[in-house]
Amino acid sequence: MTHSAEYRLLGAIGMNYPLWDVPATGLIIAFIAVVHVFISHFAVGGGLFLVLTERKARRDEDAELLAFVRRHSRFFVLLTLVGGAITGVGIWFTIGLVHPQATATLIQAFVWGWAIEWTFFVVEIAAAMVYYYGWDRLDARTHLTIGWIYFGAAWLSLAVINGILTFMLTPGAWVTTHAFWDGILNPTYLPGVVARTVGAFGLAGLYALVTAAWMEQGALKQRIARYAGLAWVAPTGAILPLTAAWYLVAAAKAGVPVPEILGAPGGTLREFAAATLTGAATIGVPIAQRAAALAILSWVLVLMATLVIVRWRAVSFGRPAAILLMTCGLAGIGAMEWVREDLRKPYIIGQVMYVNGVWADEAEQIRTRGIIPSALWARKLPSRTDPVEAHQNAGAEIFRLQCSSCHTVNGYLAIEPLVRNTSVTALQGTIRRLESWRHRRMPPFTGSEGDREALATYLAGIGGASREHIRLASAQANVGHRLFDEHCAMCHGPDGDVPFKASNRSAAHLYELIGRLPSINDAMPAFEGTDPERQAIADYIATLDVPQQSSIGGDR
Amino acid sequence: MTSYGGWPVPVSGPLPMAAPAWLFHALLLLTFVLHLLAMNTLAGGAVLAGVTRLRRNAGPHHVTFVRRFGAAAPVLTAATVTFGVAPLLFLQVLYGRLFFPSSIVMAWWWLGVVPLLIVAYSAAYALAMRHSLSEAQRTVLYGLMAAILLFIAFVYVNNMTMMLSPGTVVERYMADGTGRQLNLREAVLAPRYLHVVLSAIAVAALVLAVSGHLRRAKEPEFAEWAVRFGLGWFAAATILSIAAGTWWMLRLPDDVLNRLIGGEAYATAAFVTGALAGLLALGSAVTARVRTRSSLLVWTTTGATLVALVAMVLTRDSVRQAALERIGYAQPALVVTQWGPIAIFAVLLVAAIATVVWMTVKLARGKLTDG
Numbered sequence: 029m030t031h032s033a034e035y036r037l038l039g040a041i042g043m044n045y046p047l048w049d050v051p052a053t054g055l056i057i058a059f060i061a062v063v064h065v066f067i068s069h070f071a072v073g074g075g076l077f078l079v080l081t082e083r084k085a086r087r088d089e090d091a092e093l094l095a096f097v098r099r100h101s102r103f104f105v106l107l108t109l110v111g112g113a114i115t116g117v118g119i120w121f122t123i124g125l126v127h128p129q130a131t132a133t134l135i136q137a138f139v140w141g142w143a144i145e146w147t148f149f150v151v152e153i154a155a156a157m158v159y160y161y162g163w164d165r166l167d168a169r170t171h172l173t174i175g176w177i178y179f180g181a182a183w184l185s186l187a188v189i190n191g192i193l194t195f196m197l198t199p200g201a202w203v204t205t206h207a208f209w210d211g212i213l214n215p216t217y218l219p220g221v222v223a224r225t226v227g228a229f230g231l232a233g234l235y236a237l238v239t240a241a242w243m244e245q246g247a248l249k250q251r252i253a254r255y256a257g258l259a260w261v262a263p264t265g266a267i268l269p270l271t272a273a274w275y276l277v278a279a280a281k282a283g284v285p286v287p288e289i290l291g292a293p294g295g296t297l298r299e300f301a302a303a304t305l306t307g308a309a310t311i312g313v314p315i316a317q318r319a320a321a322l323a324i325l326s327w328v329l330v331l332m333a334t335l336v337i338v339r340w341r342a343v344s345f346g347r348p349a350a351i352l353l354m355t356c357g358l359a360g361i362g363a364m365e366w367v368r369e370d371l372r373k374p375y376i377i378g379q380v381m382y383v384n385g386v387w388a389d390e391a392e393q394i395r396t397r398g399i400i401p402s403a404l405w406a407r408k409l410p411s412r413t414d415p416v417e418a419h420q421n422a423g424a425e426i427f428r429l430q431c432s433s434c435h436t437v438n439g440y441l442a443i444e445p446l447v448r449n450t451s452v453t454a455l456q457g458t459i460r461r462l463e464s465w466r467h468r469r470m471p472p473f474t475g476s477e478g479d480r481e482a483l484a485t486y487l488a489g490i491g492g493a494s495r496e497h498i499r500l501a502s503a504q505a506n507v508g509h510r511l512f513d514e515h516c517a518m519c520h521g522p523d524g525d526v527p528f529k530a531s532n533r534s535a536a537h538l539y540e541l542i543g544r545l546p547s548i549n550d551a552m553p554a555f556e557g558t559d560p561e562r563q564a565i566a567d568y569i570a571t572l573d574v575p576q577q578s579s580i581g582g583d584r
Numbered sequence: 585m586t587s588y589g590g591w592p593v594p595v596s597g598p599l600p601m602a603a604p605a606w607l608f609h610a611l612l613l614l615t616f617v618l619h620l621l622a623m624n625t626l627a628g629g630a631v632l633a634g635v636t637r638l639r640r641n642a643g644p645h646h647v648t649f650v651r652r653f654g655a656a657a658p659v660l661t662a663a664t665v666t667f668g669v670a671p672l673l674f675l676q677v678l679y680g681r682l683f684f685p686s687s688i689v690m691a692w693w694w695l696g697v698v699p700l701l702i703v704a705y706s707a708a709y710a711l712a713m714r715h716s717l718s719e720a721q722r723t724v725l726y727g728l729m730a731a732i733l734l735f736i737a738f739v740y741v742n743n744m745t746m747m748l749s750p751g752t753v754v755e756r757y758m759a760d761g762t763g764r765q766l767n768l769r770e771a772v773l774a775p776r777y778l779h780v781v782l783s784a785i786a787v788a789a790l791v792l793a794v795s796g797h798l799r800r801a802k803e804p805e806f807a808e809w810a811v812r813f814g815l816g817w818f819a820a821a822t823i824l825s826i827a828a829g830t831w832w833m834l835r836l837p838d839d840v841l842n843r844l845i846g847g848e849a850y851a852t853a854a855f856v857t858g859a860l861a862g863l864l865a866l867g868s869a870v871t872a873r874v875r876t877r878s879s880l881l882v883w884t885t886t887g888a889t890l891v892a893l894v895a896m897v898l899t900r901d902s903v904r905q906a907a908l909e910r911i912g913y914a915q916p917a918l919v920v921t922q923w924g925p926i927a928i929f930a931v932l933l934v935a936a937i938a939t940v941v942w943m944t945v946k947l948a949r950g951k952l953t954d955g
Contacts, residue, residue: 044594044595044597044681045594045684045685045688046685046688046689046757046761047688047761048688048691048761048762048763049760049761049762049763050691050762050763056695060698102713106709109658109662109705110702110705110706110709111702113662113665113666114665114698114701114702114705115698115702117665117668117669117698117701118695118698120669120672121694121695121697121698122695124676124680124683124684124687125684125687125688125691125694125695125763128680128684128685128688129597131676131680131684132597132676132680132681132684133597133599135673135676135677135680136596136597136599136600136601136602136677137599137602139602139603139608139673139674139677140602140603140922140925140926140928140929141925142673143611143670143673143925143929144925144928144929144932146669146670146673147929147932147933147935147936148932148936149666149669150666150936150940151936151939151940153662153666154939154940154943154944155939155943157658157659157662158943158944158946158947161947162946162947162950165947165950165951166946166947166950167950170946170950174943174946177939177943206599206600206920208602208922208924208925209924387598389598404594405685405757407758407761408758
């Protein structure tokens with residue numbers, strides 16, 4: 029196998045790293061990150077919980093409560109050190125594998141932020157261990173001081189990482205200045221750190237309830253349950269939606285189209301409720317809307333469960349309750365983090381780098397040069413004499429380079445159902461308008477005309493189009509039919525969501541309608557072609573009175 | 585023969601470096617030394633403890649050693665991980681363009697380090713905290729810990745060698761990008777792995793000897809045993825490690841080897857210092873086994889080992905630099921030093937060290953009370 033000059037071209041910066049050829053690698057990050065957030069935020073809130081409860085126990089000379097704190101601290105140290113610290117490192121490992129381009133960029137910009145966070149991490153780990161080992165060896169005041177040090181270091185660590193995370197959504201002035209502090213102290217920093225802190229305290233109460241669930245029935249269990257439920261879970265539960273709203277408003281102010289993403293373009297609560305709770309939205313990011321629903325549901329369940337425990341079951345609640353609380357807590361955290369991630373689409377670093385690693389600045393360069401020459405790690409295409417096959421191979425590689433960071437063919441975010449029975453021209457049209465497609469927040473297709481054609485050919489094949497159809501696609505004679513395919517058939521073709529019927533409307537009437545598509549249905553983009561093209565389409569669709577023959581060829 | 589050859593390397597992004605390369609380089613080496621000390625004690629100690637558990641004629645001192653190692657294992661793991669993330673960060677700043685691609689070629693192996701570490705860490709805590717475990721269960725846990733840590737070391741050596749061979753990375757990636765490969769065809773892989781594992785055992789054995797010796801006033805018998813046992817293992821492991829190291833040198837490309845033996849001042853100084861210090865440590869260790877109460881010999885062994893360790897880290901670094909030169913790897917020219925964050929980091933680092941020292945001293949001096 030020879031590696032000739034095609035590998036020596038310096039790639040566009042954004043297509044610089046190899047892609048890990050495994051489907052849905054983003055889910056690996058999601059899994060490790062959600063577990064880590066669930067544990068680490070508890071580590072922050074739990075630190076405060078331990079210190080305040082210890083102080084209370086000592087002040088009240090309450091040996092029972094002190095024993096509880098001691099037991100809780102053992103569980104705490106084990107979970108946060110083994111689970112929390114290592115999953116945090118796990119995120120490090122994973123992001124370098126799944127998105128080295130973004131990771132390398134974040135490191136270049138914020139290495140000193142991570143170095144600063146590391147100093148807090150060192151103190152946090154040491155303090156946790158000294159706190160745990162020091163129950164019998166340190167006097168009360170020193171032990172409490174160690175606890176405060178732990179909490180302070182843990183919170184500071186969160187405060188730094190929050191800077192980098194919120195930067196990814198709303199980089200603010202950093203986009204022009206590239207200044208460290210502009211990046212860290214960005215528009216969603218403050219609401220982010222407040223929301224996470226409130227969430228951390230809520231989780232602390234949750235975990236305390238879980239520890240109490242394992243206790244024997246009795247007065248102490250009841251006291252802990254009431255204390256954790258009423259002093260920690262309930263207040264944070266009440267405040268958390270406000271902090272979440274603050275975060276979303278700040279993001280929207282910074283240019284993130286929050287209402288559209290959540291399926292409520294008008295910005296009303298009714299729309300939002302319809303989108304999240306009933307899945308009625310036709311625009312936005314469906315997964316984000318489902319996640320928002322899950323977050324709300326989890327929050328309600330946690331509060332209700334806590335209320336039931338505190339009011340009626342404080343003496344006797346056990347493992348089932350604990351499992352319910354932990355499941356809902358994990359689901360809620362996961363859902364909220366998922367929404368946060370989806371708000372960022374189509375970027376991995378807001379305004380600057382798309383999810384597929386392409387720098388926004390470079391898009392023109394790649395469009396001119398083409399995707400495969402721009403990608404340092406493009407695979408050598410097998411040579412094929414059949415032009416259709418050659419096209420499909422190129423399209424497959426383009427799909428791998430530009431789309432597979434999110435889409436699989438048949439699995440997670442599968443592309444096959446989206447392109448099933450769709451013609452090459454329809455796909456070309458959609459690919460050209462990808463970034464405005466149903467407000468799904470897709471990145472623009474960054475490739476040449478030839479790349480677009482190749483990708484459309486590949487996708488049509490995935491969707492079941494015959495070779496004959498693909499061959500014919502470029503030769504399609506009827507201009508109006510071809511234009512309809514390109515601009516409209518994705519939804520209005522025979523296999524689309526809303527197959528078109530002329531219903532005796534004249535070509536002139538249809539011509540007028542084509543001129544004001546968004547006013548008919550705001551999911552439709554305005555028609556962008558020329559007047560003759562508009563007329564050709566109107567002439568064509570005026571003939572669509574009977575169920576259409578599929579424009580895709582017969583044999584599969 | 586390892587080939588480096590003119591392969592393309594990812595370009596650096598449009599962002600400037602946040603500090604001159606030498607600063608990241610210095611921090612990388614410093615934090616890596618700290619990581620090595622903790623990791624050697626942990627991994628080497630796990631091997632020693634595991635082997636000792638399997639002895640049929642284990643005496644009371646063997647038991648004491650294993651028990652103390654078990655109690656210390658969680659702290660050692662925490663230290664290893666904490667001091668491991670720092671060099672990993674600086675490695676990615678300096679060499680990410682090589683490191684990320686090689687990591688991706690071996691993605692599943694690399695990622696596997698994380699759950700394995702959780703298992704090993706949990707085993708450490710089980711050994712330290714659960715006193716109701718049976719003897720058989722404890723032996724299994726020690727074995728598990730040792731096996732996992734030795735495996736993690738193997739994964740790391742694969743990555744660290746593959747990242748210096750972009751030709752291998754490209755070839756392997758083009759053959760299979762799913763992340764299932766290692767770097768098994770690498771010429772230096774086996775000797776390098778043996779050398780670092782044996783050195784880790786040597787360091788851990790030395791730590792045992794020193795920790796025993798420090799307690800000689802309160803536990804004179806254990807102290808004598810620890811020095812004899814520990815430095816015996818140290819000597820044996822060091823001899824084998826020297827053999828493995830020599831084998832490693834012979835597998836290096838000629839131009840790299842030449843640097844170490846006179847071709848380049850920095851490389852030669854580091855290597856010769858390391859080799860001589862290592863020999864000195866070996867000599868004083870062997871002698872100390874006979875004269876087990878000699879503090880001078882114990883401290884000479886310790887000092888020489890530390891010098892050897894640092895010098896060998898610098899030697900390793902110069903071998904890496906030689907490889908980078910072959911590849912034609914260069915740091916970005918644009919540097920915009922972020923003085924503010926650096927200053928804050930420096931201040932916080934001092935504060936963090938002071939805080940940790942204070943807390944540790946408080947704990948160490950704390951008397952056992954009724955709680």
